[in-house]
Amino acid sequence: MAGLTNWAGNHAYAAARLHEPRSVEQLQEIARKASFVRAVGSRHSFNDIADTTGDLVSLHRMPRRFELDEAAGTVTVDGGVSYGVIGAPLDAAGYALNSLASLPHISVAGSCATATHGSGDRVANLSTAVSAMEVVTADGEITIFERDRDPDLFDGVVVSVGALGIVTSLTLDLQPTFRMRQDVYRDLPLEMVAARLDEITASADSVSLFTEWRHPAFEQVWLKRRVPDGSSFEPPHEFFGATIATVPMHPIRGMSAAACTPQLGVAGPWHERLPHFKMDHTPSSGAELQSEYLVPRRHAVDALLAIHAVRNRFAARLQVCEVRTIAADPLWMSTAFGRDSVAFHFTWLPDWDGLRGVLPIIEAALAPFEPRPHWGKLFTMSPAAVQTRYEKLPAFTALIERVDPSGKFRNAFVNRYVFGE
Numbered sequence: 001m002a003g004l005t006n007w008a009g010n011h012a013y014a015a016a017r018l019h020e021p022r023s024v025e026q027l028q029e030i031a032r033k034a035s036f037v038r039a040v041g042s043r044h045s046f047n048d049i050a051d052t053t054g055d056l057v058s059l060h061r062m063p064r065r066f067e068l069d070e071a072a073g074t075v076t077v078d079g080g081v082s083y084g085v086i087g088a089p090l091d092a093a094g095y096a097l098n099s100l101a102s103l104p105h106i107s108v109a110g111s112c113a114t115a116t117h118g119s120g121d122r123v124a125n126l127s128t129a130v131s132a133m134e135v136v137t138a139d140g141e142i143t144i145f146e147r148d149r150d151p152d153l154f155d156g157v158v159v160s161v162g163a164l165g166i167v168t169s170l171t172l173d174l175q176p177t178f179r180m181r182q183d184v185y186r187d188l189p190l191e192m193v194a195a196r197l198d199e200i201t202a203s204a205d206s207v208s209l210f211t212e213w214r215h216p217a218f219e220q221v222w223l224k225r226r227v228p229d230g231s232s233f234e235p236p237h238e239f240f241g242a243t244i245a246t247v248p249m250h251p252i253r254g255m256s257a258a259a260c261t262p263q264l265g266v267a268g269p270w271h272e273r274l275p276h277f278k279m280d281h282t283p284s285s286g287a288e289l290q291s292e293y294l295v296p297r298r299h300a301v302d303a304l305l306a307i308h309a310v311r312n313r314f315a316a317r318l319q320v321c322e323v324r325t326i327a328a329d330p331l332w333m334s335t336a337f338g339r340d341s342v343a344f345h346f347t348w349l350p351d352w353d354g355l356r357g358v359l360p361i362i363e364a365a366l367a368p369f370e371p372r373p374h375w376g377k378l379f380t381m382s383p384a385a386v387q388t389r390y391e392k393l394p395a396f397t398a399l400i401e402r403v404d405p406s407g408k409f410r411n412a413f414v415n416r417y418v419f420g421e
């Protein structure tokens with residue numbers, strides 16, 4: 001479709017038409033008539049996961065929904081809204097979500113469809129907060145999926161890679177609001193990380209380790225901690241050999257920290273500390289491609305050293321690499337399904353032709369640790385390799401075939417990686 005690309009600009013959508021319905025009824029009509037149809041969120045994925053040859057539907061003009069159910073401890077939001085829009089009103093009402101990604105710009109529905117995650121040893125990915133979803137399915141009707149009503153099926157529905165239908169609302173679990181502080185440390189030696197990773201990642205609610213892989217060190221460590229009322233916490237000057245930063249930092253060398261959420265220990269609401277980047281600024285570098293692989297937590301150090309061993313073959317193409325931890329979850333197609341995980345994220349220079357030759361090096365280094373690539377990022381692993389990583393895949397394909405018998409919501413990405421066609 002002429003002119004419409006993803007956020008990074010590396011994928012031009014091939015859809016024949018773009019629809020921007022303003023009501024659920026209009027959306028139902030589009031879904032009913034279409035031969036092939038797909039929802040697109042805020043377009044932050046780096047591959048063709050959201051594309052279709054038929055009708056692409058954006059929900060950003062749909063009426064906003066923000067329905068707090070204080071008795072149930074949930075909020076129901078519409079399928080087009082972003083985390084950045086719901087954070088402040090949730091906080092004002094006294095509530096918070098379990099986790100956020102590095103940026104608030106992404107849509108809730110698109111993030112949950114791809115198992116988007118933040119960081120934290122005990123923090124599962126964003127989709128684990130979903131307790132119900134309304135979905136426009138292939139016949140144009142609305143199907144309601146609820147965790148309490150059918151917990152087994154629900155685990156298959158949430159991380160849908162967009163293949164079950166168009167999500168028009170999501171109900172999210174809430175917790176009491178909290179404030180956080182963010183402290184950054186500089187130059188954490190790799191050997192310290194290898195020796196004491198468990199202590200390092202357990203030292204805050206959310207820990208991110210950043211390295212350019214040019215030296216055996218993590219140039220930055222971001223620690224996000226909850227700050228209880230009245231807390232007089234003072235961070236140590238030193239952290240496992242790293243030194244506390246005295247000025248705000250951007251994870252990417254040379255970029256302005258003005259785009260980043262406040263650091264230097266200044267406490268603020270959860271939705272302005274959990275993401276690295278501010279809603280009204282360009283996140284990350286803005287000119288980039290991304291890849292990310294999740295491996296079981298127990299292999300974290302071996303996997304880290306395996307990447308270190310091949311660093312000279314990819315570092316020239318790298319802007320920054322971020323290492324985070326994610327708690328296991330029961331969602332069939334989640335990258336953290338059944339395993340506490342460590343994620344190796346790579347922000348690359350925007351050159352796919354060069355990158356395509358480099359990703360197999362990293363994927364080969366990680367292969368012994370059964371990596372699962374992030375659904376929304378770039379990878380070159382074979383569909384067969386991806387499929388072997390998901391033991392619930394047969395149940396998921398059966399679910400798709402039942403909910404969408406004509407394959408309306410299937411696209412090239414789903415056919416490749418989910419159905420192996």
Ligand SMILES: Cc1cc2nc3c(=O)[nH]c(=O)nc-3n(C[C@H](O)[C@H](O)[C@H](O)COP(=O)(O)OP(=O)(O)OC[C@H]3O[C@@H](n4cnc5c(N)ncnc54)[C@H](O)[C@@H]3O)c2cc1C
Pocket residue numbers: 007038039040041042043044045046049050051059079080101102103106107108109110111112113114115116117118161162163165166167168283284290374376377
């Ligand atoms: C700068 C940057 C930073 C990032 N940081 C992180 C991070 O910290 N952690 C992380 O895990 N990921 C991160 N990502 C990746 C990002 O979270 C995922 O790509 C996510 O899917 C983006 O959501 P989206 O709304 O843009 O989805 P899109 O890319 O628009 O779509 C993704 C999938 O969701 C489906 N979808 C979207 N809306 C609906 C709907 N209403 N109903 C049904 N299906 C739908 C689409 O069909 C598609 O399959 C980052 C990406 C960027 C660009």
